Amino acid sequence: xxxxxxxxxxxxxxxxxxxxxxxxxxxxxxxxxxxxxxxxxxxxxxxxxxxxxxxxxxxxxxxxxxxxxxxxxxxxxxxxxxxxxxxxxxxxxxxxxxxxxxxxxxxxxxxxxxxxxxxxxxxxxxxxxxxxxxxxxxxxxxxxxxxxxxxxxxxxxxxxxxxxxxxxxxxxxxxxxxxxxxxxxxxxxxxxxxxxxxxxxxxxxxxxxxxxxxxxxxxxxxxxxxxxxxxxxxxxxxxxxxxxxxxxxxxxxxxxxxxxxxxxxxxxxxxxxxxxxxxxxxxxxxxxxxxxxxxxxxxxxxxxxxxxxxxxxxxxxxxxx
Amino acid sequence: xxxxxxxxxxxxxxxxxxxxxxxxxxxxxxxxxxxxxxxxxxxxxxxxxxxxxxxxxxxxxxxxxxxxxxxxxxxxxxxxxxxxxxxxxxxxxxxxxxxxxxxxxxxxxxxxxxxxxxxxxxxxxxxxxxxxxxxxxxxxxxxxxxxxxxxxxxxxxxxxxxxxxxxxxxxxxxxxxxxxxxxxxxxxxxxxxxxxxxxxxxxxxxxxxxxxxxxxxxxxxxxxxxxxxxxxxxxxxxxxxxxxxxxxxxxx
Ligand SMILES: Nc1ncnc2c1ncn2[C@@H]1O[C@H](COP(=O)(O)OP(=O)(O)OP(=O)(O)O)[C@@H](O)[C@H]1O
Ligand SMILES: [Mg+2]
Numbered sequence: 001x002x003x004x005x006x007x008x009x010x011x012x013x014x015x016x017x018x019x020x021x022x023x024x025x026x027x028x029x030x031x032x033x034x035x036x037x038x039x040x041x042x043x044x045x046x047x048x049x050x051x052x053x054x055x056x057x058x059x060x061x062x063x064x065x066x067x068x069x070x071x072x073x074x075x076x077x078x079x080x081x082x083x084x085x086x087x088x089x090x091x092x093x094x095x096x097x098x099x100x101x102x103x104x105x106x107x108x109x110x111x112x113x114x115x116x117x118x119x120x121x122x123x124x125x126x127x128x129x130x131x132x133x134x135x136x137x138x139x140x141x142x143x144x145x146x147x148x149x150x151x152x153x154x155x156x157x158x159x160x161x162x163x164x165x166x167x168x169x170x171x172x173x174x175x176x177x178x179x180x181x182x183x184x185x186x187x188x189x190x191x192x193x194x195x196x197x198x199x200x201x202x203x204x205x206x207x208x209x210x211x212x213x214x215x216x217x218x219x220x221x222x223x224x225x226x227x228x229x230x231x232x233x234x235x236x237x238x239x240x241x242x243x244x245x246x247x248x249x250x251x252x253x254x255x256x257x258x259x260x261x262x263x264x265x266x267x268x269x270x271x272x273x274x275x276x277x278x279x280x281x282x283x284x285x286x287x288x289x290x291x292x293x294x295x296x297x298x299x300x301x302x303x304x305x306x307x308x309x310x311x312x313x314x315x316x317x318x319x320x321x
Numbered sequence: 322x323x324x325x326x327x328x329x330x331x332x333x334x335x336x337x338x339x340x341x342x343x344x345x346x347x348x349x350x351x352x353x354x355x356x357x358x359x360x361x362x363x364x365x366x367x368x369x370x371x372x373x374x375x376x377x378x379x380x381x382x383x384x385x386x387x388x389x390x391x392x393x394x395x396x397x398x399x400x401x402x403x404x405x406x407x408x409x410x411x412x413x414x415x416x417x418x419x420x421x422x423x424x425x426x427x428x429x430x431x432x433x434x435x436x437x438x439x440x441x442x443x444x445x446x447x448x449x450x451x452x453x454x455x456x457x458x459x460x461x462x463x464x465x466x467x468x469x470x471x472x473x474x475x476x477x478x479x480x481x482x483x484x485x486x487x488x489x490x491x492x493x494x495x496x497x498x499x500x501x502x503x504x505x506x507x508x509x510x511x512x513x514x515x516x517x518x519x520x521x522x523x524x525x526x527x528x529x530x531x532x533x534x535x536x537x538x539x540x541x542x543x544x545x546x547x548x549x550x551x552x553x554x555x556x557x558x559x560x561x562x563x564x565x566x567x568x569x570x571x572x573x
Contacts, residue, residue, distance in 0.1 A: 053410055073416060081414050087407025091338045103330050104415040132341075148411065 001065050003029040003156050003187040004050060010058030011045050019045040021211035022059060027189065027204070029155070032182050034202030035191040036304070038312050042211040043191035044084055047160045050189065051081045064155055080154030084161050084191075086145035090134035094125050094144050097133060098151065105152040119147040123177065139170030146177060156187045163197060175201060193312060195300040205300070209308040219300055226298040226306060228256070229272030231279060234264045236289040248286045252278060261311065264292075268306070272296075324424070327417040331425020335399060336432060346393075350437055353388035354444060357381055360507060361448075372512045376538060379450040383533035384506045386438050386462065387526065390470045391497045393433040396426035397477025397490040404485040423478050423564060427471055434470035435463050450537060458536040461546070465533055468553045473497070475560030483567035500526045525552035 006025040012018050020042040027033045037043050048054035050063055052072035061068045064078040089097060095116055102112035120126045123143040128136065136144065142162060149157060159178070163171040178201055182188055192198055198205050199219050206216040215222055235245040246258045246265045256269040269275045272295045283290055296302075304312050339346055365377035374380050400423065403409040412422055442459055446452060452459050477493035504526040505513065513521055521527045532549025535542040 051414065053413065076414055077416055079414075081411075083407055083410060085407045087409075087411040089334070089338075089403070089406070089408045091341050092334065096334075096337070100330065100334055101411075101415065104327060104412070104417045106416065145411075 001029075002026050002062070003031070004033070004061070004063050004189060006050070006059065006061035008059030009046070009049060009056055009061050011042075011049055011054065012057045018211050020049070023206075023208075023211075023213050025061070025206070027187065029187050030182070030185055031204055032178070032188040032190060032202045034198035034205040035189065035208060036193070036195065036198045036205055036300070036312070037191070037208030038193055038310075041208045043208060044160055046208075047081075047083070047158050047189070047191060051079060051158055052076055077152070078155045079158060080149035080152070080156070081158045082142070082145045082149045082160065082162060084164070086141045088133050088141055088145060088148075091132060093130050093132055094120065094136070095129040097144065098147055101148050102151045107151075115151055119150060122150075123147045124173070139166050139173070142166060142170070142174065143177075146174065150181075154186065156189065157181060159188065159190045161191055161193065164193060171197075195304065195312060199300050207304055207307055214307040215303060222300065222303045223298045226268060226302055228268040228270050228298070229275075230296050230298050230302050231267040231269060231272050231275060232264050232292075232294045232296070233267065233279060233283070233290060234292040235283065236291045239263075241288060244286070245283060245288050248282055248288065249279060252282060257306075259305065259309075261305065266302075266305070268298075268302075324418045324421055327421035328424040328428055331412075331417075331421055332428040332432065335396075335426050335429030338399070339395075339429070339433060345395075346433065346437075349389060349392040349433070350440060352392060353385040353437075353441060356388060357385040357441075357444075360384075364507065368508075372508045374509065376449075376451060378445065378448055379537040380534060381507075382441070382445040382450045382537050383462075383530050384501070385441050385445070386466060386533060387469070387501060387530065389437040389441055390434040390466055391473065391494070391501070393437055394430050394470060394474035394477060394493075395433075396423070396430045396474045397481040397493060398487065399426050400478060400481040401485060401487050401490055404481070419568065423482065423568075427474050427478060430474045431467040431470040434466045438463060438466040445537075452537055453540040454536040458541070462533055462536055465529065465549060465553070468550070469529055469556075472553050472557035472560055475557065475564050479560060479563035479567040482564065482571055500524055504530050506530065525555055528552035 004025055004027040006023060008022040008024065009020060010022045011020045023046065035043055035046065045054065049056045050061055050068060052068050052075050055069060063075045066074040068075055092100070098116035098119055099112045102115045103109065107115060120129045123146060125140060125143060125147070128140060133141065133144065146162065163174050166174070178188055178190070190201060202219065204216070204218055205222060206213045217225070233245065235241045242260045242263050242265050246260045249258045249265060249267055252269070252275070256267050259266045267275070267279065276293065276295060280290065280293070301311065361378050361381050368374040368377040368380070400409065403412070409422070442462060476496070477490045480489040480493060503520045503524050505521055510518060510521050510527065528548040529552050532545045535545040
């Protein structure tokens, strides 16, 4: 049985927005699944459907073996969810909030208090436990939100951009908790705009673009699927020189794939080290000067670029449309 | 079972919230008492000869009560806040029965209403309003307060669920004031002129007001009390249906 399974899952908003345009998922228990996509690609909409908060307008999905539409209650018992905007009640203290959640998950008052205490320790909030949530930093609120998602020992954890807008230390902390939980057997469905995050945490990644999955596999598989090295050249000079350089480089032996990205040109070519000399030569012959040239193994960013035609544009502030 | 337990837990959360924002509750108490003092001060000396009410303090007491109940009906605003903060989703992701999410806040309103009305009755008695029906009557006034609070607050709750917008919730206050002032708030219905009397007759608040008033001024008048509870039940029937409909058709 899959932890999360979906077929042709879709959601359309009025008037004519295909936020999620039919995606298939088959995620095995115990995995960390990274759902990668830029602003507006449909990540949150997918999470909200999988967590029973939003009705699909097409297809179906099963989470922990239960249909999200017809058996929402059973799904909710088995999942923990930390949404993109940490949904917290600011007038309560961290301890009160966790105790309340534990009670709503059916625990008695005493047991709920103990569970709250445990969770506060796990997310390093014991000291702030009796302060009101309104006074918590963004990172603390995210940690509290994560703790609230864990009160009932869920089998499957959904995290919607858990580290967007956080400083590197808070981000590390979240990564550590997620890795620990996964080691204890929790399946994690994680959306992110950060390639590094997907690379670091996820055993399997899906790249989402405009409501559809354009690539799926382990980060290694995806990188290997490029099958080439990546040479990035930045020509010197005025606007449009990159286009001209790209034109020129397409004439390289083997006609490699060449893309213009901003003021640079990206060449996908096997054995990149050997290609540097011909690239420099060809450009110089055409009268194009080079400011910068780099050679790299493919990264998830290259996969993303190749599949979607653009770089992932993370908004580090967490601001989003 | 689960519904009662969880509603109780969520009610306590809501009450904790008001304890932490005491200024709001003080305002909810101050405004009706202020109107009470001003109207009693202005009208009581002429009320006897103008429309035959000798105990105008007692006559006004239920008006202050209803104002306090309306003022403490904040469940709708609270739900809007929860929805906008994303906390409502968080609560909706727990296995708690769906109605508990709104019932918890509504019960908290009822508790606040009972406390405020208790204070207002005490102030009334101290200032000479009297209580012809005795302590049991005062207790029944608290029951009326709780019941009216629950039925009335459901209106804002349904708008909150349906729209998730504060503007919509503000509408419910706009609705209450005409209802209160189209009821015989400052003079008995008998002195109203034609169209006003007609509006007062079809206004459910009229019967809640008259029922409460009968306990203060006259003692036990079962037919008036029955009408008061029938009016509350009528309002409840409307607001409960609205709330259920709002939840069912909530744009998710
Ligand atoms: N309730 C809604 N009504 C109308 N359109 C919506 C609604 N929710 C989302 N959308 C649209 O659906 C598309 C996908 O949105 P979604 O929030 O799923 O993207 P996302 O990948 O989570 O983006 P972000 O990284 O900014 O969080 C966007 O174009 C968005 O404007
Ligand atoms: Mg999102």
